[in-house]
Ligand SMILES: Nc1nc2c(ncn2[C@@H]2O[C@H](COP(=O)(O)OP(=O)(O)OP(=O)(O)O)[C@@H](O)[C@H]2O)c(=O)[nH]1
């Protein structure tokens with residue numbers, strides 16, 4: 025009460041806003057003098073801040089024109105996680121008049137992240153600010169218990185908020201976020217919230233305005249998420265800035281994809297290729313080793329292949345890249361030798377290519393009766409696997425399953441997986457597999473065609489398969505037939521349409537230039553070219 029009178033008097037006297045940041049014991053921690061219309065809160069010590077906690081400070085400040093809380097006041101509260109913010113209007117006699125107050129709300133309490141209380145005469149304010157703040161913290165903490173550790177869901181999975189900031193229309197961003205959500209799920213993240221923001225221009229420093237960023241931070245706070253995943257690729261400094269401002273861990277789509285690859289890499293060469301891609305991604309981001317860097321390294325987005333921890337020291341990264349390069353060169357030689365062996369056997373090579381999760385591995389299994397890992401996750405397959413396929417007519421081919429494609433494949437991965445993708449250069453025929461049941465099948469097929477073109481495989485004979493036909497409605501089937509008149513529609517799952525594919529493959533390899541088709545005599549076992557055993561201890 026006295027604080028309020030004093031504040032009003034000072035503020036009136038100097039004709040500027042004056043504010044107090046008050047701690048939970050009622051002691052003023054900072055006194056701030058603003059301008060006539062606004063007030064700038066100093067950079068606060070972040071020490072007390074952890075997920076689910078408030079700052080332990082409330083802001084009481086004056087408004088000289090009798091106005092209530094404005095956008096800026098609320099943004100400050102959100103951003104700085106103040107317990108509450110209050111504006112005290114000052115009357116013409118330098119006396120405090122009305123108090124406008126707002127405080128944050130626990131998750132699930134309503135649509136808005138905060139509640140603005142009705143204005144009331146300043147001397148009629150009985151709210152116990154501490155009790156309010158403590159109740160809110162208790163609520164946030166309960167939320168935390170339900171999820172056993174801050175940032176973790178009950179399933180033990182880390183929670184992340186997905187964010188799209190782009191100039192593209194909302195529908196385009198939404199479709200892209202759907203894919204990011206599938207990637208997040210595959211990476212082992214729970215996604216309680218997604219944020220789509222269309223902007224006329226991307227803010228080069230923070231992508232978004234500070235107000236919107238504060239909102240995102242609060243969305244994450246309320247959802248118990250400790251990680252923000254941005255769609256697209258962020259520059260090193262953007263990641264640092266965003267992590268600084270939001271006090272959350274920030275990763276981009278590339279890191280998420282790299283993380284999935286790291287988790288799925290099973291063979292020696294797969295692991296080496298992924299580690300190489302991760303190190304290449306990290307290298308330019310290690311200009312400065314700072315707090316944001318350590319945030320960059322923890323948890324999802326910072327895991328190495330297997331359980332190894334990624335190196336963060338620049339010099340050692342350079343050395344490690346050098347060693348991996350040598351080893352990969354060796355592996356490439358062996359692959360080339362295996363390919364040459366197969367070529368000598370005279371068997372035509374048919375490679376399955378396509379968007380990730382299109383059903384390539386399932387198709388390989390169905391066609392050859394094998395049991396290659398196939399699952400409803402993105403990038404289940406990282407290593408090429410080859411199987412022999414014998415046709416009833418006694419013809420034989422080698423069928424190769426490959427790593428799936430994705431639009432805007434991170435360039436680090438493209439480079440690292442060159443060895444794997446070189447397999448495709450040896451193919452006599454490509455079977456491009458698309459998921460007909462996916463709403464974005466057209467865009468996915470186009471992305472695959474683009475990537476093949478880029479890899480100079482545009483001239484290799486190609487068949488186009490619309491897989492998962494069993495999961496497509498009659499109406500949509502008709503649409504797809506019009507869109508892709510050349511396509512072979514089939515279901516790797518039910519085997520429907522399979523014979524059309526095998527006949528088409530047979531016809532192509534028979535007529536293929538320079539391809540000798542026949543029974544392989546003395547061909548070495550080409551069942552897999554990943555015969556290199558995994559050493560028990562990684563150096
Ligand atoms: N309904 C239906 N589902 C299918 C069909 N073929 C594959 N699937 C499912 O699609 C998912 C992905 O299959 P995969 O064979 O792993 O796909 P992929 O193209 O090898 O994927 P990546 O290796 O991750 O790039 C699995 O859950 C399969 O069961 C099909 O014909 N019909």
Ligand SMILES: [Mg+2]
Nearest residue numbers: 384385404405
């Ligand atoms: Mg696969």
